[in-house]
Amino acid sequence: MADLTGSDLTAAKAQDDVAAPPSAPRRGGAAGLVRWDTAVGALLAVLLLCSFGFVGDFGNTLNLSFLIGNTLPMAVIALPMTMLVAAGEIDLSVGSVAGLSGAVMGSLWNAGMAIETIIPLCLLLGLVCGLVNGLLVTRLGLPSLAVTIGTMAAYRGIAQIVLGANSVTDFPQQYLDFGSGRIPGTFLPYAAIPWAVLAVIAVLVLHATGVGRSLFAVGASAEAAWFAGIRVKRLRLSMFAATGVVSALTGVFWVLHYASARYDNATGLELSVIAAVLLGGVDFDGGKGTLGGAIGGVFLLGTLENTMSLVDVSAQSQTVVTGVLLVVSVLGPRAGRQLARTVARRRSAGSGSAPAATG
Amino acid sequence: MKIRELAIGAVLVLMLAATELDNGSFLSVQGIKDLLLNAGILVLVATGQAVVVITRNVDLSVGSVLGITAFAAGDILQDGGNPVLAVLAAVGLGIAFGLLNGLLVSIGQVPALVVTLGTLYVIRGVDSLWVGSREITANDLPASYSGFGHDGLWAIPYLGLLAAAVLVVVAFYLRHYRSGRELYALGSSPEAGRLAGVPIRRRVLTAYVLCGALAGLAGALYLARFGNVDSGTGSGYELTVVSAVVVGGVAFTGGSGSVHGAALGALLLTSINSVLPAIGVSSVWVLAIDGVLLLAAITVDRLTALRVARVLRNRAAATRSLRDHPARTRRLRHG
Numbered sequence: 159m160a161d162l163t164g165s166d167l168t169a170a171k172a173q174d175d176v177a178a179p180p181s182a183p184r185r186g187g188a189a190g191l192v193r194w195d196t197a198v199g200a201l202l203a204v205l206l207l208c209s210f211g212f213v214g215d216f217g218n219t220l221n222l223s224f225l226i227g228n229t230l231p232m233a234v235i236a237l238p239m240t241m242l243v244a245a246g247e248i249d250l251s252v253g254s255v256a257g258l259s260g261a262v263m264g265s266l267w268n269a270g271m272a273i274e275t276i277i278p279l280c281l282l283l284g285l286v287c288g289l290v291n292g293l294l295v296t297r298l299g300l301p302s303l304a305v306t307i308g309t310m311a312a313y314r315g316i317a318q319i320v321l322g323a324n325s326v327t328d329f330p331q332q333y334l335d336f337g338s339g340r341i342p343g344t345f346l347p348y349a350a351i352p353w354a355v356l357a358v359i360a361v362l363v364l365h366a367t368g369v370g371r372s373l374f375a376v377g378a379s380a381e382a383a384w385f386a387g388i389r390v391k392r393l394r395l396s397m398f399a400a401t402g403v404v405s406a407l408t409g410v411f412w413v414l415h416y417a418s419a420r421y422d423n424a425t426g427l428e429l430s431v432i433a434a435v436l437l438g439g440v441d442f443d444g445g446k447g448t449l450g451g452a453i454g455g456v457f458l459l460g461t462l463e464n465t466m467s468l469v470d471v472s473a474q475s476q477t478v479v480t481g482v483l484l485v486v487s488v489l490g491p492r493a494g495r496q497l498a499r500t501v502a503r504r505r506s507a508g509s510g511s512a513p514a515a516t517g
Numbered sequence: 518m519k520i521r522e523l524a525i526g527a528v529l530v531l532m533l534a535a536t537e538l539d540n541g542s543f544l545s546v547q548g549i550k551d552l553l554l555n556a557g558i559l560v561l562v563a564t565g566q567a568v569v570v571i572t573r574n575v576d577l578s579v580g581s582v583l584g585i586t587a588f589a590a591g592d593i594l595q596d597g598g599n600p601v602l603a604v605l606a607a608v609g610l611g612i613a614f615g616l617l618n619g620l621l622v623s624i625g626q627v628p629a630l631v632v633t634l635g636t637l638y639v640i641r642g643v644d645s646l647w648v649g650s651r652e653i654t655a656n657d658l659p660a661s662y663s664g665f666g667h668d669g670l671w672a673i674p675y676l677g678l679l680a681a682a683v684l685v686v687v688a689f690y691l692r693h694y695r696s697g698r699e700l701y702a703l704g705s706s707p708e709a710g711r712l713a714g715v716p717i718r719r720r721v722l723t724a725y726v727l728c729g730a731l732a733g734l735a736g737a738l739y740l741a742r743f744g745n746v747d748s749g750t751g752s753g754y755e756l757t758v759v760s761a762v763v764v765g766g767v768a769f770t771g772g773s774g775s776v777h778g779a780a781l782g783a784l785l786l787t788s789i790n791s792v793l794p795a796i797g798v799s800s801v802w803v804l805a806i807d808g809v810l811l812l813a814a815i816t817v818d819r820l821t822a823l824r825v826a827r828v829l830r831n832r833a834a835a836t837r838s839l840r841d842h843p844a845r846t847r848r849l850r851h852g
Contacts (some may be wrong), residue, residue: 294812298819303630304769308811311756315805322801429634442628474645474748481638488627488635496626 194439194491195451202458209465216468222345227338227415229460230349231256231408231424233453235431236438237360238401240452242302243435244364245397246377246444247295250306252405253427254313255287257420259409261317264326264419273330280406287313288402292395302398310428317421326419337414349411356404361449373397377444433480434459437487459483521766521774525781529788536792543795546672553677554667554742556787558735560680560780562754563761564687565731567779569724570762571691573704573771574622574629576725579732580754581640582614586736587746588644591653594740600662607737608730614640615729619722641752648748655744666741676738680780683731688776700724705772760807761786764814786810 192200209216216222235252242249259280266276287309294305340347364370375383376390384390408427413419438455440447459480466476537544562579569576586607593603614636621632655663669675691697703710703717711717740746765782767774789810790803 294816298816299823300815300819301769304763304815305812307756307759308808308815310808311760312805312808312812315802315808318801318804322799429638432631432634433638436631442631472646474642476642477638477645478642481635481640481642484638485621485627485632485635488631489621489625492626 195448195454198438198451198454198458202454202461205458205461205465209461209468213465213468216465219340219345221464221468223340223347225460225464226345226350227347228464229457230347230353230415231412231427232430232434232460233456234353234356234408234411235401235405235427236435236452236456237356237449238397238404239431239435240438240440240447240449241360241364241370241373242397242401243432243440243442244377244444244447245373245394246380247302247394247397248306248432248442249291249302249398249401250428250432251287251291251309251313252401252408252431253424253429254310254317255284255402255405256409256412256424256427257422258287258313258317258320259284259406260413260419260423261321261421263410263413264324265320267326267329267419273333277410280410281403284402284404284406284409285399286402287406288399289395291402292398295398296391296395314421314425321419321421324420327417329414329417329419333414334417337411338417349415357449357453364449369393374445377441377446379445430459430480431456433484433487437483439487439491441491442488455487522778522781525765525778525785529781529785532785532788532792536795540795543792548791549672550669550674552788552791553669553672554674555791556784557674557676557680558738558742559757559761559783559787561683561731561735561738562758563765563779563783564680564684564776565728566758566762567765567767567774567776568687568691568700569629569728570759570767570769571704571771571774572700572721572724573707573769574721574724575633575759575769576615576618576728577630577633577755577759578614578618578636578640579728579758580751580756581637581644582611582729582732582751583736583739583754584746584749584751585614585640585644585647586610586733587740587750588648588653588736588748590737590740591657591746594659594662595653595657600659603662604734604737607740608733611729611731611733611736612726613729615726615732616722618729619725622725623718623721637755645748650748652745652747653740658740658744662741663744666738666744676742679738683734684776684780687727691776696720696723701772703772757786757807758783760811764810766814766818768818769815782814 235256239249239252262283263276263280266279267273291302291306291309294300294309295302336348338347341351364373372383372388372393375386375388376393380390409424412423416423434455435447435452436442436455437458438447438451438453440452462479462483463476466479467473533544542548562583566576566579589610590603590607593606594600618629618633618636621627621636622629625632665675667674669677691700699710699715699720700723702713703715703720707717736751739750761783762774762779763769763782764785765774765778765780767779786807789806790800793800793802793806
């Protein structure tokens with residue numbers, strides 16, 4: 159009797175294992191019918207159509223270039239951040255690295271250095287910041303969350319030491335034009351071109367090379383990835399380094415775009431980037447997600463902010479919306495998965511009892 | 518982990534003594550009082566945060582909760598409300614937000630960091646919408662209320678006494694109550710805790726509610742201490758609180774540390790903020806020092822943990838070889 163119930167359980171469990179994985183993503187209610195990143199893309203399209211249709215000033219060239227220019231910092235950092243999150247890590251110090259790079263840029267400019275030497279130095283500084291994060295995480299085995307909360311404060315603090323309460327604004331005009339101008343005849347800012355190049359590289363690396371596959375493998379299970387011959391630590395370290403460089407680059411762009419180098423540039427940028435990446439369907443626990451989804455999330459958030467300010471929704475309500483979106487974007491997939499699992503279990507329990515009764 | 522608290526205490530005493538040598542007026546009655554006044558609020562919030570971190574979670578929304586509850590208390594007092602009612606309202610509002618965070622984390626099974634990052638935004642946004650450009654100044658408050666935030670017995674402010682009382686109660690609960698021990702158990706290993714019958718969701722919820730309540734109380738006291746509250750009050754405070762807790766030896770990985778460690782961490786961070794101006798260092802250094810201290814604390818924790826693990830492994834290996842080769846026992850005992 160005991161044996162029978164035992165085999166019954168095993169049969170049900172085996173059925174569950176066989177049936178659940180392929181069917182779960184599709185059967186999980188509304189959230190499981192389509193892929194999450196496709197849904198984000200569709201939502202973005204709907205939002206864009208509504209904004210073009212109903213918000214008067216949305217469609218003009220000036221506003222579109224504002225929208226893209228203001229969203230670009232988020233969009234640039236989202237590229238390496240997606241890779242980090244896919245590999246099961248996170249970097250909260252990106253906003254501070256951008257601020258530090260801007261502050262150093264300002265103080266070196268004040269010291270009379272040429273901007274052509276300053277920018278590479280800032281990128282080098284970003285590399286060092288990223289390496290510090292990465293070495294603390296990989297060599298000491300510290301959680302990336304704790305490390306980057308620490309470096310978030312430390313880098314911002316160093317920026318404050320470097321520049322104090324000053325702001326530097328007198329950068330050369332052709333660089334400022336690059337930061338805020340747009341390609342003649344279009345609504346695209348100049349800076350959208352380097353971003354597009356970076357985005358293509360990032361998509362290729364994450365979705366078409368072994369490095370990308372390794373990142374997902376590390377995020378799904380670092381130990382399994384290590385046994386499969388992936389150099390987990392080196393991979394993570396290089397991702398942190400890349401995030402540092404890209405954040406520093408964003409800091410330089412921020413200074414040129416807003417024509418002001420201050421120590422508190424890009425404060426809170428890490429929050430919007432992470433919100434956008436998670437909104438784009440990249441799993442916080444690692445191993446899942448697409449760059450397309452993350453970029454969709456970034457522009458969804460950026461467009462939402464732009465449209466809301468056009469229809470006179472205050473900045474404060476926008477904060478509420480960002481926060482709610484962040485919570486919903488992590489709660490949604492989990493709730494969907496939970497639902498899918500319950501449905502699959504009920505289904506397999508129903509079909510599992512039939513063979514047990516006959517046998 | 519007693520060593521950790523002793524070490525922080527020693528650093529604190531050394532730092533204060535060195536500052537006193539450099540600047541003789543630093544440890545005057547008023548100086549000590551200011552130090553304790555500034556530390557009191559941070560100690561309260563850090564105590565609540567420590568309880569949450571012990572369960573292997575985190576609450577990043579404490580700064581926003583402190584801001585909104587401070588304004589709520591001020592709003593009641595401004596209209597001539599009862600001070601007790603104002604404090605209760607602040608604590609109640611804090612509990613409501615703690616409940617929200619706790620439900621999302623425990624029922625929703627969402628990573629605590631992401632959820633509380635979201636509620637950090639949401640609560641701050643709601644606060645700004647409600648407050649707008651209004652602000653509460655010390656003139657709007659009854660004298661007795663602001664008095665509580667400034668006065669005290671000789672060098673010890675009432676605020677510090679209150680914080681110490683809360684600290685003792687929470688420490689006693691964590692140490693001597695079954696449900697308090699269970700917070701450590703589930704933080705140390707959620708899976709083992711579940712198998713041992715710990716009601717994980719309820720305990721995590723309790724931790725968040727306690728953290729919210731203490732943040733609310735801290736909000737009411739912030740109002741009494743500073744008298745000046747607007748929509749930006751408490752922003753960025755979560756960073757200081759988390760630093761204090763981690764510097765105080767409560768590990769992010771859960772299950773270890775104590776609330777008095779967190780309180781010492783809070784005292785250390787506040788003291789640094791007071792010491793720097795006293796020895797003539799610009800206050801722009803404060804943020805960087807906080808961050809570096811946090812990094813140093815987690816690094817030291819990790820290195821100690823690795824060392825302890827190695828010692829235990831060696832000892833286990835030695836015991837095993839003694840058991841397997843009895844002949845060597847004598848040699849080892851004599852050696």
